[in-house]
Amino acid sequence: MSDVIDVSTSRYPELGCYLLPGHTRTPADLLDQVRAAEALGLGTAWISERVDVKEMGVLVGAAAAVTQRIRICAGVTNINTRHPIITASLASTASRLSGGRFALGVGRGIGVSMASWGVPVATNAMLEDFAGLMRRLWAGERVFGHEGALGSYPYLHQADWLDEAGRIPLLLGAYGPKSLELAGRCFDGVILPTYFSDAAVSRSVEHVRRGAELAGRDPSKVKVWAMVATVCDPDEERRLRSIVGRMATYLQAPDLAELLIAINGWDAAVLDDFRAAPVVAGMRGGIDSTATLDELREIEKLIPPEWFPAAVGDAATCAQRWLDQFKAGADGMIIHASTPQQFERILPEYERIRDTAHLAGRGKPPA
Known part of the structure; x- marks a missing residue:
């Protein structure tokens, strides 16, 4: 794919923020928020999904259309509330629309919601099957007679000329040890939930690295994103x-x-x-x-x-909490519960204590 945008030029490639954090009735607020996040130099903008006015495909397209450099990340959508060919198409479209700035984050869903919709909660086997299937479809492969944990599909195909495999990072929202090791085995990154203590972040990183090592993968290639609820001078x-x-x-x-x-x-x-x-x-x-x-x-x-x-x-206290998550082993940190306008004042304090040498040793910006 040509015209892929280099997102590594962001001032803070290790920082991301959630757009429309929490409950909203005005999804158009996303437009100003993502522009502001890009102007502040953040590397990624994350979009969560709720089944009211926060549908993933619409919001991703809007965010990509009004920005040029910041990576747009789905964080997260469910793997089985859309047909896999529709999810693959959403990701391929977002990747092409954004110049290669899109990353797909997925999760297993909340049990009570899945039950009320008549949709099974995704198992680890389904998540692993999903990851493999997405990469085949993004490579333009024709998939005949797929029989796997995700389902039975006689024929799946997008287009022969697609070459998105390797261009769309695939991340897993994970809590428990088994899910974290699964992420290390077959995903490109992990999204940890809000309210993980520093010790919990460290333990999670160990699980992810172990999963990668057991699968013969380079553990440093699987990026771990911590998430910190942040409110400055509230x-x-x-x-x-x-x-x-x-x-x-x-x-x-x-x-x-x-x-x-x-x-x-x-x-x-x-x-x-x-x-x-x-x-x-x-x-x-x-x-x-x-x-x-x-x-x-x-x-x-x-x-x-x-x-x-x-x-x-205050801003200094918030900046130190961000830094604590990196010291605990996170590769990237997602700012939750605040808009860019609300956390902007923290960035100068973070700049003052930012461990640039440590971050440089982690390689390219997290997926």
Whole structure:
């Protein structure tokens, strides 16, 4: 493919940010956010998907159309809520549209949502099958009689002239040890969830590297992205909605919350008490999008302070928390819970303590 854009010229290739972080009713806000992220020199813009006004294909296309250098990353979409040929086409189109700036991040989905839609939660075998199938389709291969964990497909093909294989990094959103080792075995990168402690990031990196080594791959080629909820100089409402509400919503989610608790080494009994509390049990919908401020104040009392390994405070404090994640072993760091306009003031402090020699030793910017 010609006219591939060199994204390594970004000022901070190791930094990314989520666009439309959390709940939104105005997806057009993404346009100003991605322009601002690019102007600040961030290497990547990440787009999460929700089934309301945050459909991945639309948002990726919009972000690519109004930028020139920043990498546009799906982070993440499910592997089995679209037919695989449609997902392959979304990625091929986004890659060509953006000049090779697109990366596809996928995950297994949330069990309760998948059950309500009548869609099975993806297994590790399905994720591995998906990764192999995408790369074959992106290479223009004609796939006959595919029988795998992902499904049975008599014939799949995009176009003979496609050469996107190797140009579209494929990343996995992963929590547990088995998923992290799977990512090391057959993905190009890993997206860790928000609220991983520094110790949890280190353990996750070890799992990814082990998976790569067992598969005979170069462990340094599989890039690990940490994610840090960040709010600089927040007032009470912003802190409650961006930090407390976000964590509380994660704790609502069956299975995912248990994985988060386990990898951080936290007390599972606290989670049981949290879910049993009337203010949580009576919540109709995700806490981050439905709770009042008074409810969030009550919910905060149910969660231990150490369960918020986030970047909260003045610019210097936030910058140090970012740096801590790199010291823990992350190759890249995704800023969550804030827009570029909100975290811009942290960048001069980060510039002051940024370990450029350490980052240079990690090779090319993370996928």
